[in-house]
Amino acid sequence: MLPFESRIDEALQLRKEQGLLRTLNPVAGGNTEQIITDDKAFVNFSSNDYLGLASDxxxxxxxxxxxxxxxxxxxxxxxxxxxxxxxxxxxxxxxxxxxxxxxxxxxxxxxxxxxxxxxxxxxxxxxxxxxxxxxxxxxxxxxxxxxxxxxxxxxxxxxxxxxxxxxxxxxxxxxxxxxxxxxxxxxxxxxxxxxxxxxxxxxxxxxxxxxxxxxxxxxxxxxxxxxxxxxxxxxxxxxxxxxxxxxxxxxxxxxxxxxxxxxxxxxxxxxxxxxxxxxxxxxxQAWRHTALANLQNSYTEYLGHLPGYIATSTPIKPYLVGSSNRAMHLAQYLREQGFWTTAIRPPTVPQGSARIRITLSAKHQPHQIKGLAEVIERFEKQYPNEDSL
Ligand SMILES: Cc1ncc(COP(=O)(O)O)c(C=O)c1O
Structure with missing residues (x-):
């Protein structure tokens, strides 16, 4: 193998072994509060379209x-x-x-x-x-x-x-x-x-x-x-x-x-x-800011009692999970229930603080946040720690 080939091979192997390989998912239907991929629809809690303007x-x-x-x-x-x-x-x-x-x-x-x-x-x-x-x-x-x-x-x-x-x-x-x-x-x-x-x-x-x-x-x-x-x-x-x-x-x-x-x-x-x-x-359009503020209150109402909840004053809501493995499991669990979130793992965040990055958009509805909270609560009960996965 030529030097560049072996270097690439080793680097990819390392990411795989660490469980940190990232994947690229093509989505359809615009990156709005609902995304479609593999012909399935998901509530999108992953975009940075905080004011719902990307598809205005x-x-x-x-x-x-x-x-x-x-x-x-x-x-x-x-x-x-x-x-x-x-x-x-x-x-x-x-x-x-x-x-x-x-x-x-x-x-x-x-x-x-x-x-x-x-x-x-x-x-x-x-x-x-x-x-x-x-x-x-x-x-x-x-x-x-x-x-x-x-x-x-x-x-x-x-x-x-x-x-x-x-x-x-x-x-x-x-x-x-x-x-x-x-x-x-x-x-x-x-x-x-x-x-x-x-x-x-x-x-x-x-x-x-x-x-x-x-x-x-x-x-x-x-x-x-x-x-x-x-x-x-x-x-x-x-x-x-x-x-x-x-x-x-x-x-x-x-x-x-x-x-x-x-x-x-x-x-x-x-x-x-x-x-x-x-x-x-x-x-x-001040209504976009009002809608977002109301959704942030709904987020606290529905997720405030869960162990990974972190209070923020912005539409970025990290939900702390701990290990990369558990964060990946939670993201997958949510996906199976129709919610798209992204697991954020080291090296993007420090070791042991892998999380689900949940983002709110002015276009979300409170019932979608309630649904998200219910699925996370079920996951926490079923898989309270690494050993239970
Ligand atoms: C804090 C911060 N700065 C800069 C950037 C880069 O901006 P852009 O996506 O326009 O390249 C990002 C994007 O993720 C970001 O989060």
Missing amino acids: ESIKSVWKLAIDDYGVGSAASPMVTGHSLAHQALQQSLCQWLGYEQAVLFNSGFSANQAALFTLLEKNDTLLQDKLNHASLMEAGMLSPAKMQRFPHNNTDKLRTLLEKNGSSLVVTEGVFSMDGDTAPLDDIATLCQQHNSWLMVDDAHGIGVLGAQGRGSCHALGVKPNILVVTFGKAVGVQGAAILCDAQTGEYLYQYARHFVYSTAMPAAQAVAIDHSIQLIQT
Whole structure:
């Protein structure tokens, strides 16, 4: 076997032995609150479509009409000819909505995060990251020339110590943590940054659209304005893509130096129109936030007494199971009863904290959450621990 072949073979074998092999499931019918796969329907408690916008009829028709105006692809990177009036309008909407001078658009949150860290950080810089930050941030931090240190999750005492030791730094946290559904103490972190001449960057992939007045996100909810705010459009906004919000000078710097921006085909203009429309709906359709808040109350009502229940103030509801094996069993058990959830296992989460990641969408109905709770309760009675599986 050639070196690459044996390396691939060994890596796959290891994942299999650890029971950590991931599988790719094609779903039909759109990724809405109901998904269809293998001709079976499931209640979908797995998507990040928190506001139920991914299949919204008005966004669909706006997108289709925009294709008539702009075509299907942008055909070039932004600095060549890929940037259109639709992109410009989206930038203006974002700046107005979130209170920034500039919004630099990207095709994904992954590339926006990487662009921000790779472009900003140099050799003698210090990067301080929450230990549970997303893989895109961790990877960029590790590969950047800066010194990276991680602080324990949401631990502001430890962050203070690191800032005292290192001085001026770039501090990066998420607004809402994707696997735990908890929120960062952004107000305290922002104060620490000010005290230590440091910049704050917040990845609000899971807070934008959901938290704060008119869905302005985690930072707005706590009256914080980070130097760099990353928002993504593939979760509550229901589409795809991302933006870095910053001041005009930093935006200009990103235009000149962010390789993920300069050397990548721009998002299609029609998609920018769809995102812009979705952002208008988020600001005007308060019923989506009310529905989500009511569903969160139903979740607590129906699952609050179960052993793996964890209270969160966001639509991300981790249900702690323990071992990877038991989490896989619970996901399978739920699937057999018509509920689609995803088992989240190490290395995505720490050893021993495998979980079912349950996410709520404004389109769910309370009886669906009740049904989910009943199945989990049956599982807990039948298989209370690893030995009973
Ligand atoms: C916290 C966080 N940041 C960034 C990303 C990446 O965003 P995207 O899916 O747009 O690449 C994700 C997606 O899972 C995420 O959870």
